[in-house]
Amino acid sequence: MSKKALLEVNNLKQYFPIKGGLFGGTVNHVKAVDDISFVVYEGETVSVVGESGCGKSTTGRAILRLDDPTSGDILFDGENLLGLNKAKMRKKRKDLQIIFQDPYASLNPRQTVRQILEEALEIQNVVSRKERRQKVEDLLQTVGIGAHQMDRYPHEFSGGQRQRIGIARALSVDPKLVICDEAVSALDVSIQAQVLNLLKELQQKFQLTYLFISHDLGVVRHISDRIIVMYLGKIVEIGDKDSLFENPQHPYTRALLSAIPSINVGEKKKERIILKGDVPSPIDPPAGCRFHTRCPYAMDRCAVEEPKLHSLSEVEHKAACHLLEDGPYDYS
Amino acid sequence: MSHPQLQESTGIPIKTKNKSTTPWVSFYKKLAKNKAALAGAIVVLIFTILAILAPLIAPYDPTAMDMSKRLAPPSADHWFGNDDKGRDILSRILYGSRISLTVGILSTILGAVVGVILGIVSGYYGKWVDSLIMRICDVLLAFPGILLALAIVSILGPSTTNVIIAVAFFAVPTFARIVRGSTLSVKKLEYVDAIRAVGASDFRIIFKHILPNITSPIIVQSTLYIASAIITASALSFLGLGTQPPTPEWGTMLAQGRSFMAQAPHISLFPGLIILVVVVGFNLFGDGLRDALDPKTKR
Numbered sequence: 001m002s003k004k005a006l007l008e009v010n011n012l013k014q015y016f017p018i019k020g021g022l023f024g025g026t027v028n029h030v031k032a033v034d035d036i037s038f039v040v041y042e043g044e045t046v047s048v049v050g051e052s053g054c055g056k057s058t059t060g061r062a063i064l065r066l067d068d069p070t071s072g073d074i075l076f077d078g079e080n081l082l083g084l085n086k087a088k089m090r091k092k093r094k095d096l097q098i099i100f101q102d103p104y105a106s107l108n109p110r111q112t113v114r115q116i117l118e119e120a121l122e123i124q125n126v127v128s129r130k131e132r133r134q135k136v137e138d139l140l141q142t143v144g145i146g147a148h149q150m151d152r153y154p155h156e157f158s159g160g161q162r163q164r165i166g167i168a169r170a171l172s173v174d175p176k177l178v179i180c181d182e183a184v185s186a187l188d189v190s191i192q193a194q195v196l197n198l199l200k201e202l203q204q205k206f207q208l209t210y211l212f213i214s215h216d217l218g219v220v221r222h223i224s225d226r227i228i229v230m231y232l233g234k235i236v237e238i239g240d241k242d243s244l245f246e247n248p249q250h251p252y253t254r255a256l257l258s259a260i261p262s263i264n265v266g267e268k269k270k271e272r273i274i275l276k277g278d279v280p281s282p283i284d285p286p287a288g289c290r291f292h293t294r295c296p297y298a299m300d301r302c303a304v305e306e307p308k309l310h311s312l313s314e315v316e317h318k319a320a321c322h323l324l325e326d327g328p329y330d331y332s
Numbered sequence: 333m334s335h336p337q338l339q340e341s342t343g344i345p346i347k348t349k350n351k352s353t354t355p356w357v358s359f360y361k362k363l364a365k366n367k368a369a370l371a372g373a374i375v376v377l378i379f380t381i382l383a384i385l386a387p388l389i390a391p392y393d394p395t396a397m398d399m400s401k402r403l404a405p406p407s408a409d410h411w412f413g414n415d416d417k418g419r420d421i422l423s424r425i426l427y428g429s430r431i432s433l434t435v436g437i438l439s440t441i442l443g444a445v446v447g448v449i450l451g452i453v454s455g456y457y458g459k460w461v462d463s464l465i466m467r468i469c470d471v472l473l474a475f476p477g478i479l480l481a482l483a484i485v486s487i488l489g490p491s492t493t494n495v496i497i498a499v500a501f502f503a504v505p506t507f508a509r510i511v512r513g514s515t516l517s518v519k520k521l522e523y524v525d526a527i528r529a530v531g532a533s534d535f536r537i538i539f540k541h542i543l544p545n546i547t548s549p550i551i552v553q554s555t556l557y558i559a560s561a562i563i564t565a566s567a568l569s570f571l572g573l574g575t576q577p578p579t580p581e582w583g584t585m586l587a588q589g590r591s592f593m594a595q596a597p598h599i600s601l602f603p604g605l606i607i608l609v610v611v612v613g614f615n616l617f618g619d620g621l622r623d624a625l626d627p628k629t630k631r
Contacts, residue, residue, distance in 0.1 A: 091531065097530070108541055109545065124531055166526070
């Protein structure tokens with residue numbers, strides 16, 4: 001498979017100012033995303049995982065320019081999205097879509113399903129006015145909702161159905177990249193599986209590329225090709241799904257993966273790594289390696305020197321830890 | 333709308349469209365349950381009808397003087413009595429309701445339109461636009477309403493039109509504040525982000541996605557504001573700065589009767605009572621609307 005980079009994020013930073021003081025000036029910044037770079041290839045599913053507040057959703061929003069990033073480059077199909085003006089960006093939005101977490105907040109309660117979808121078609125001028133109705137029917141069909149339901153309002157649907165409508169809206173403009181921001185987290189487990197399978201089907205049908213943001217490792221394992229692990233605004237490990245799940249190299253990834261509950265009765269019980277303390281504040285993150293305050297392997301230099309991403313194998317498995325300077329570390 | 337084929341194959345009646353009317357039905361039911369609000373609504377309705385039909389139902393010409401009936405107390409011919417120039421007070425009140433309601437409604441609409449636009453712009457764009465608009469509103473709100481209205485009318489000159497402008501001017505910051513707050517909460521919702529991600533313009537987002545979802549507080553505030561607009565307008569007329577005699581207006585009538593309080597209290601009593609009833613009516617109706625439109629008070 002020849003791999004073509006669809007999305008390239010370079011040195012992305014997203015700082016949110018904290019206003020305060022007597023004159024409402026900026027007193028500090030929340031460093032939600034601090035200098036991250038990664039590539040998403042055409043047709044693959046890349047997952048971004050990490051605990052709450054690590055910057056995964058912020059990354060997704062920054063790529064779509066829902067919040068304008070502080071600095072960095074976002075190359076989509078070779079074109080820098082951050083260099084586009086408002087009008088050009090509006091056109092470009094056709095290629096990048098997002099599916100949101102909360103199916104109850106992501107649909108306008110005053111619009112029927114048909115209005116929601118037709119509006120998207122109208123804005124991007126996907127099909128002619130006459131063909132719109134047919135296209136809406138097709139879209140609903142694709143996501144498994146009967147066309148006879150298209151004149152209903154969102155409150156008449158269940159959470160899973162609403163999420164399908166959200167997916168239909170994202171697909172309506174024929175995007176190339178879809179960012180799924182915790183797209184199944186708010187759903188029941190049985191519905192989660194249905195929606196995940198739908199997403200997989202759609203990916204094959206429409207050659208979609210997914211950036212899948214989630215905190216649910218089970219879901220991530222099911223859907224991803226590659227995985228990015230984030231901690232406090234930084235990428236700590238990035239790699240092929242199998243390689244990362246079977247052989248996690250960063251101490252944080254190891255702790256994260258050890259928390260996945262196992263249902264295999266016969267299997268030897270995995271040792272759980274329990275991290276001490278809380279995630280430090282992103283306003284004033286620790287110097288050096290951001291994980292050193294909680295890392296069981298922390299050394300003196302970790303508090304001073306920030307680790308680079310070290311390549312670990314030929315399948316683009318990289319992790320940012322001083323232990324890995326000379327290749328994979330033997331944790332046993 | 334029903335689906336015959338589906339219905340046939342399953343035997344279950346399939347309803348589709350009917351359900352979408354439920355918000356209105358539940359809104360009406362909630363309003364009807366609230367007796368005070370219902371009473372307010374009826375008062376508002378009655379006075380609106382009276383104002384529209386005034387020329388047809390008023391028993392006398394509101395400006396025709398009859399010195400033989402000067403200061404006459406209420407009687408079978410003149411239910412509310414006659415004023416110091418022998419004019420029929422009932423007819424004057426009926427005609428006066430046209431002015432008071434017009435002033436109340438027009439000034440509220442004018443103030444609401446400007447206030448809503450400023451509030452949405454302020455809430456949606458934020459940053460310096462927000463600071464600028466809100467600081468101006470703070471300054472305006474720092475003045476008592478009647479004082480500001482007095483100042484404006486003194487500058488523009490006394491007339492009904494200028495009263496409308498003055499009262500509307502004071503409505504602007506109130507509406508701007510409320511709308512800004514609602515805009516801030518709605519613009520954070522994911523469906524606004526979603527439509528932005530699709531590529532919608534700011535204009536479309538504001539008017540098609542934010543405005544329809546903040547109508548409840550605007551409707552409630554408008555209803556409540558009509559009441560205070562009527563009071564302010566009457567007060568200005570009472571002071572001689574509003575509608576000019578001989579046009580019948582409740583505030584003006586109140587002022588005229590003041591000199592005859594001891595001999596003929598009915599001249600001031602009836603216009604005063606009517607102002608009270610109408611204002612209380614609008615307030616009760618507004619409060620009821622607020623409860624009925626609030627999704628949290630589902631019963």
